[in-house]
Amino acid sequence: MHCKQFNVGIIERKEREKAEMRRRIVDVAIKMFVEDGYEKVSIRNIADKIEYSPATIYLYYKDKDQLLYDVQTEAFATLATEFLQKVNSRDPFKRLEQLAHAYLEFSRNHPELYDLMFIIKAPMNAVMDEEKWKNGDPAYDALYNLMQECIDKKLVKFKNATVGTLSVWSFAHGFISLNLRGRCVKVSGVSDEDMPAVMDEAIKEYLRMIKA
Amino acid sequence: MHCKQFNVGIIERKEREKAEMRRRIVDVAIKMFVEDGYEKVSIRNIADKIEYSPATIYLYYKDKDQLLYDVQTEAFATLATEFLQKVNSRDPFKRLEQLAHAYLEFSRNHPELYDLMFIIKAPMNAVMDEEKWKNGDPAYDALYNLMQECIDKKLVKFKNATVGTLSVWSFAHGFISLNLRGRCVKVSGVSDEDMPAVMDEAIKEYLRMIKA
DNA sequence: TTTGGAAAATAAACACTGTTCAGTATATTT
DNA sequence: AAATATACTGAACAGTGTTTATTTTCCAAA
Numbered sequence A, B: 001m002h003c004k005q006f007n008v009g010i011i012e013r014k015e016r017e018k019a020e021m022r023r024r025i026v027d028v029a030i031k032m033f034v035e036d037g038y039e040k041v042s043i044r045n046i047a048d049k050i051e052y053s054p055a056t057i058y059l060y061y062k063d064k065d066q067l068l069y070d071v072q073t074e075a076f077a078t079l080a081t082e083f084l085q086k087v088n089s090r091d092p093f094k095r096l097e098q099l100a101h102a103y104l105e106f107s108r109n110h111p112e113l114y115d116l117m118f119i120i121k122a123p124m125n126a127v128m129d130e131e132k133w134k135n136g137d138p139a140y141d142a143l144y145n146l147m148q149e150c151i152d153k154k155l156v157k158f159k160n161a162t163v164g165t166l167s168v169w170s171f172a173h174g175f176i177s178l179n180l181r182g183r184c185v186k187v188s189g190v191s192d193e194d195m196p197a198v199m200d201e202a203i204k205e206y207l208r209m210i211k212a
Numbered sequence C: 001t002t003t004g005g006a007a008a009a010t011a012a013a014c015a016c017t018g019t020t021c022a023g024t025a026t027a028t029t030t
Numbered sequence D: 001a002a003a004t005a006t007a008c009t010g011a012a013c014a015g016t017g018t019t020t021a022t023t024t025t026c027c028a029a030a
Helices: A008-036 A043-050 A064-086 A092-109 A111-119 A137-152 A161-180 A195-210 B008-036 B043-050 B054-060 B064-086 B092-109 B111-119 B137-152 B161-180 B195-210
Strands: none
Touching: A008 A043, A008 A064, A008 A111, A064 A092, A064 A111, A064 A137, A092 A111, A092 A137, A092 A161, A092 A195, A111 A161, A137 A161, A161 A195, A161 B161, A161 B195, A195 B161, A195 B195, B008 B043, B008 B054, B008 B064, B008 B111, B043 B054, B064 B092, B064 B111, B064 B137, B092 B111, B092 B137, B092 B161, B092 B195, B111 B161, B137 B161, B161 B195
């Protein structure tokens, strides 16, 4: 109970080491996601790769959901980077098209990350009911602000930015998730190779329709 | 190797009993899905409820995926029934609206079934890569044929029935699945109670947009 | 420099999961 | 009644997330 910690340098190093360990865990987890798929990501597998005991992970994360939440954070950071790179047009509506295209491309290049970000339940269990889910904010806000600008400049038919944002997002997510889960190809008769083209056409058509 | 079964009545009864047992298993499984959620549906839980050993279930189903596939079949039958009841207008475009509404309503009344039908991976593992997924066909065809009729009568903007069908379906599924997975409410600022209204409005707006 | 105590890591266990298999009980045929 | 085929199950295997008691490591005071 008595205060016995005097060396500030050491507690700082300890905190640094704690953060480094969390980084190591998340890095391995995200790598396993991308390389081996969601199924292979177990606490024991992660522990094996970082050469620690499974119990050690629980010294750094309360449970698996909390860990997956941090992995999700990382995945959203990747998406944000790609948005910044690819959404750069002067014309707001063109930026909307670029954003949609970047979103689709991300889902194709990182399907396992997309899963974790938008489909899988687990990481959301780490978010308590009262508090807010912050991971999705930058990506959502990027679309929302763009939508608001398009509405203000009368470039789209939407009157309400929230409805417009959710509509565009849902349209893209619907296609992507149905496809990722094998519901799309296996029922529509569209071949696996042609699916991306169909999706591109549908998105293009949709964006043409919402244009004012 | 020699043919030793002579009593046809008995083998017929055996087949009947086998079918009855499969029914009992599927019925309990679907009941557990609806009542307790996907998470609680384990082979052991099902076995407990039907008062048989877990190993017995494997005499009737190769694995859990095959069982979930049969549960999915049942769920799609429920959806088909609701379609038949609620999609009855003379006007094809109105039928399209009715279909969309019925789809949304189904997802709200049976979220766990919706999950199994359109989101969860497992039941699709039972479908081999070469063969077709038949469960979704009646529902997909209902929308597809309706879409084709609307195109033929120039009631919608779509030129291609497949693109039109997948677009409408994806739009609805996107909203529903983002919402079911807690991605929608926790990022948009829309309250949990207002979400259905926002979805209804968005769908209404979309249907207005695709109208020729 | 040795000792006392805090902090970090772990082995082992618990309660689950899907699945398999050897062995038992039941039903049918010979 | 004996032999055989069918139906069923207990126990085990290999895996999961998680907890706890124990050991190892590390740092500060005596």
